[in-house]
Amino acid sequence: EHLLASMVSNFGHVPLEMVEASPVRAAYFRRSGRLRLEAVYRIPRDPLARVLQREFGVPREEAVAFEGFLRPLFEYDPAERPTALEMLQHPFLKPRNPPAAAAATATKGKGGDTARKGAAATAAGTA
Structure with a gap:
């Protein structure tokens, strides 16, 4: 449950169609698609760039750039994720x-x- 809460915190809510397709949805999600944990406590938005800055001391500009690189890889829907070749073309990997x-x-x-x-x-x- 806490991993799902972290995912929601960093990347947003799981798409409803994915929740509905899950055989274990009742254990973790309410009918609305929201996590059951959200009924107990509020899950704050904590963007990855902010986590990188706070927990690892990454400078803001680098943290934002790295988040921009990683975010597409964490897209919930696999069909929406970029290919490896597309990621190799990402500006984050280009030397400045x-x-x-x-x-x-x-x-x-x-x-x-x-x-x-x-x-x-x-x-x-x-x-």
């Missing part, structure tokens, strides 16, 4: 200020190892 090594690796498709070796030789002063 790529270091020189990452920039050198990025040249692999444009001149291959030769471009990287040339850049390494130049950096080492051997070119």
